[in-house]
Each structure stands twice: as structure tokens, then as C-alpha cells.
Amino acid sequence: MAFPSGPPRRFTGSSVRAEIANKDSRCPVDQLPGLKRSQGFYDVFFESAPDAMLATDQGGRILEVNDETEKRFGYNRQELIGEPVEKLIPVRLHEVHRIHREAYQQAPDYRPMDRGYKLFGLHKDGREFPVEISLNQVVSESGMLFYCVIRDTSKREAALEELERHLKLEEALSGLSAKFINLPADSLDQEITSGLQILVECLDHDRSHLGQIDPATDDIVITHAWCRPGISPFAKRILKGSLPWLEARIRSGEISVSEKPSDLPPEASRERAYMESIGQKSSLVVPFRVAGTLMGALAIGSFREYQRWDDWRICRVKDIVDIFANVMARQRANQELLKAAAEIRALKDKLERENVYLREEIKLQYPRAAIVGNSDVIRSVLRKAEQVAKTDSAVLILGETGTGKELVARTIHEMSRRKQNSMVKINCAALPATLIESELFGREKGAFTGALAREIGRFELAHKSTIFLDEIAELPIELQPKFLRVLQEGEFERLGSPKTMRVDVRVIAATNRNLEALVKEGKFREDLLYRLNVFPIIVPPLRERPEDIPAITSHILDDLTRRMGYNIEGIQASTMREFQKYSWPGNVRELRNVIERNLILHSGPIFRAELPNAPQDKRTDLRRLDEVDTEYLRKVLESTHWRVRGRGGSAEVLGLKPTTLEARMKKLGIRRREEYLQTFGGTPKPDA
DSSP states (O other): OOOOOSSSOOOOOHHHHHHHHOOOOOSSGEEEEOOOOOOOHHHHHHHOOSSEEEEEETSEEEEOOOOOHHHHHHHOOOHHTSGGGGGGGGGHHHHHHHHHHHHHHHTTOTTTTTTTTEOOOOOOOOEEEEEEEEEEEEEETEEEEEEEEEEHHHHHHHHHHHHHHHHHHHHHHHHHOOOOOOOGGGGHHHHHHHHHHHHHHHHHHHEEEEEEEEEOOOOEEEEEEEOOTOOOOOOOEEESSSSSHHHHHTTTTTEEEESSSSOOGGGGGGHHHHHHHHHHOEEEEEEEEEEEEEEEOOOOOOEEEEEOHHHHHHHHHHHHHHHHHHHHHHHHHHHHHHHHHHHHHHHHHHHHHHHHHHHHHOOOSSSSSOOOOHHHHHHHHHHHHHHHTTSOOEEEEEEEEEEEHHHHHHHHTSTTTTTTSSEEETTTSSSHHHHHHHHHBBBOOOOTTTSOOOOHHHHHHTTEEEEEOOOOOOOOOTHHHHHHHHHHEEEEEOOOOEEEOOEEEEEEEESSOHHHHHHTTTOOOOOHHHHHHEEEEEEEGGOOOOOOGGHHHHHHHHHHHHHHHOOOEOOOOHHHHHHSSOOTTHHHHHHHHHHHHHHHOSSEEEOOOTTTSOOOOOSSSSOOOHHHHHHHHHHHHTTTTOOOOOTTOHHHTTTTOOOHHHHEEEEEEEEHHHHHHHHHOOOOOOOO
């Protein structure tokens, strides 16, 4: 079919409608029974159509439009008639539209722009909206015309998108429920965040975060969050009182909905100001509980456009929140189990360390941490111990060797609030200067040659307890500043570690030396002396309290006979008189050694003893001197666990030089290590 050449003639609106009504080549009006052939009828039909209708000439210029076209596209008739139809089409579709129009002109059966093809209309304000176009030809006496029906499918598209979101959200809800059933505990956080992303995308929002109430501060801590690229994440913590209206609703379990900031009530002024300041348009906040306890809330926010929250959406979000709440309850229970297990392991390790420590420290010299005696001087010591035990003040115990300074320290500890933990003891004179620092403060693996594993020190072991430092005067001068820092600040570093450790330790120190004289000699720090000497206690020597000797003797006898299997019915009166007259330079330690030696030498139900400087009884049970010496030396060595040198060693008890004692042992054939193994079945400690 040939079309007129040259520019298409301009038709008037009435002539166009008349020719369309009377000259439709495919469906002329005169062939439709019952329809009135009149211009008025077509005018009504054209103008009352529910869709936009327009007519164009062969070149694509608009000849006529109906009222619906004006409404849909925002133009009036005068702005459209005579304009190219591309004015109503987005620029990106102009070329496509031209190609299809030309194809349609050549083959009227061609339907590329019919229903199902994705097209968009262009509103006057530049907004695009989805449309469907039905196109028909009209061959008239004036030439070829086209008329088309343009249907706005925005509502249908929106309904389809909404349905799709519903289906996606229902599918996501089902998937989340199944995903968390057998999920390992270490994957829960990642999957909760992934669930927030699914929730945001299904609802076409921009960010979501999940917060839990911190029981310590009542703040809301954000534990999980997801937001679209370009959207700012939420703060890590909502401080208590910063959003009071929202916090009150969360704590009362009420859901908070705002489709726009102006929806918020007057009392939510802070919340409204916050939304406006960050450009947030809509939000939903849903609190959640577990086993009746409020745990926190989930929030969803939109920044690109205002969002409507209907009952269905809110209900689905609540379902997802319930899933997250159960998951976090499981996570919290798992964390509590892990924490409890860690505490149990730590307690077990601590008990094992204390057990090892106590096995090393207990020498059975003092079977009970009790001070025996009723003299005025010893009662004064006990009163002072009781007074200072109620505090955490440092205590300095002064007294001669063997007076029982450790017993006083244990008595203070047992009367203090720290008594539930074992007192830790270290003898500063028994360790080389090169090792005492690692013993006190611990060491890291590799801190020095031979440090093959990390070890905690005595201060760390004594956390929440008491540490007793015997012979504090022997503490090396270079270590005293570090010790002073622990004493004052409770801080120190392990050897080989930059990390500062903090401990809560009560310090009790003891010495038999004059610390003030050592300060003058430059061997002891004056500031350390002042810090230690907060509450000094002087333990009197045994010679100053002879009235206590009978009670102490009975106490020691009871203990030794029970362990040795002896049966003693009484003490010889002359022995007790000699005991009370003797000066006891070694104090209680010497008294115990004398009693033990004489228990071995003199059998019988009545205990009698010979003092070291007393004349020997003339007896008929004569034995060789080397036999007596051998037996006596063995008993003394056994009582000190075969320790020859150092404080409390056999040489000190016997009043001999260590080299002299070792030479006598060699002469009498006493082999220290083999004898110890044979007697105790273990490995003896090396001499200090």
C-alpha cells in the first residue's frame, strides 16, 4: 500500500475523530451492528476511555489526545498537538520506537509494542512509569493515521513487585529457620548478619541493626548490622538516655513505627531530630525477649524513600526477630558455658599450681599454723596480728631465726578476708639472684636461656591472697624498685613480656636483720623500708618467754610422737627445768630439733633429753662415737630434708660450717643423694 509523500497534512481534532470513527480499514463502524454512527458517540468513547489515547500522523506527530493522556503525562492538549510522539517517550527509547514504528508501517500485523514488551512513558516532570501500548492504523481519505492506547501499568508493576517481595520474605523466613537449626556456634554471628541483609533487601530498605542491652551500663550495644553501600552504619553503642522515648518503648516491649519523621509524637523530639539529621525517612524498631527477659531490639531504616509499614510486614519482621532472639539466646548460653569452662580450667590450673607449690613448701616443721604460748609477750604479738589481719596493710615481722615468724604470717592470713586462698611463701635467701626475679614475677617462653615454657610468678599465684616474703633483707637491690612498684601499684611485667599485669596481693615480709643498718650501708632502699614498715611486729626469742616452753614442748612432742609412732606418757621434770634455763639461740627450731633427736636416742614412756652443752649422762650402754655421730647426723639431715646449706639447713642447725659438715658426712660414709632417695623415694632439692 502506498502512502502519501511529503509532509503529512495537519488534521483538526474533529476531522481526525470523524475519520477514525468512519474509515477504520479493519473495523469500519458501519459494520458494527447497534452502534450509532455519529460524531458525538465517538467523542464520548474517545474522551471517556480509562487509558491514555492519542492519534498521530505517519510521521509520528501528535494529532489528538484525550483527557486521560493529559492526566497521565502532565501536559495539556495545546502542549502536545503537533509535537512528535517521542516527547512522551524516554530518550533512551527514541531509536527503538522509530525502528518499530517504521516496521509497523510496512507490516501492520507486526506487534513489537503490544502487551508484554517492556516500555516506559515519560511524564512532563521527567519521571518514568511503565506502560503497555496498543497501536492501530487508520487509512483515511486524508492519508494514513495511527491511534494508540497507552495503559499505565505502575500499579500492576507495584503489585507484582510487592507480591515478589512477599514471596521472597516468606522464602527467606523459611530458609533462616532451617539454617540455624544445626549451625555451629562459631558461625552464628556471620549468619545473623547475613539474615539482616536478606531482610533489608526483601523489604527494599537500606539498613538494619540488632542491639542488645548491656546489663552493666544499660546502654544498647549494636552486635550485628548490615547496610547498603553508601549508607552510613549505625553507632556501635546507644548510650542510656540519648534516645529516651525510643528506649522507653523498647524496655516496655512496644514496637515503634515511623513512616516519616513527622509521624513521631511530640515527646519523641530527640528521635525526630536524629532521623532528620541523618536523612532517615522511615524506621521500624521491634524489641525481643527470651524466657521473659528483655534482651534488645532489631531496627530497620529507609533512606532513599518513605516506606509504608502494614500489619503483614510488621508480623513477618517479628517472626524473623524471634528467630534471631532464639539464636542469640543459644549463643549467649554457649558463651556462658565456654566462660564457665574457662573458669573451671583456670581454677583447676590454679589448684594444680597451688598443689605443686604447697608440696614444695611444706616441710612439716610447723604442722599447724598456731602460735603456742600464753606469756604476755606472745599475747601482745597475737593482739597485733589480729588487729592488722582485718586490713590489707603491709606487715613487717622482725625476730631472730627460729622464733616462728612464718607462723605469725600464717596467723595473720588465716584471720584475714583472704583466708579462702592459700598463702604463698618465698624465701628470698634460698634463691640465686638470677632466678629470684622470675620466681617473683614469672617469665615468658624464651625470656632467657632455658626458659622453655611460660611460668607465672609467685605474685600472680598470690592474686586475691597473701604473699609471705621471708628473709626480705636478702632481696637483691636491683629488684627492689620492681618489688616496690608491686607493693604500691599492684603492677608488674613478666620477664620477657611488655604486658603489664595487675594483682591484688597482701604483702607480709619477715627478716632477722637490721634493715635500718642495711639502708645506711646502701643495701636496702629506704623508700621500700618505709613501705614495708607500715605495721611492724616483733616476735620475741624463746629465752624471753621461758613460761611458754612447757606448752611448746608438749605441742612438739605430740606432733613428733604421732608421726613417729612413739608413745610418750610424760616429760621428765629435770628435763623441763633444763629446757627453761637454756638460752635457745636457735629458738623454737632448735628446741624441735633437740626434742626429735632425743626421742630417737632415748626410748621409754618418759621423755628426757640432753641439751647440746649439758654434760653427758654416764651410762653403761656404750656405743662407738662414729656410730652415734652417724645416727645423729642422719636424723638432723632428715629433719631438714637433706638440705646442708642456707637458712634452716643442717649446717646452721648443728652450728657448723657447710664445708665442715660435708667433710664429716664423707668421713662417716653418709651419701646425701642416695640416702634421700632410699628414705623418701624422690629427688632431693639442690642446696641453696
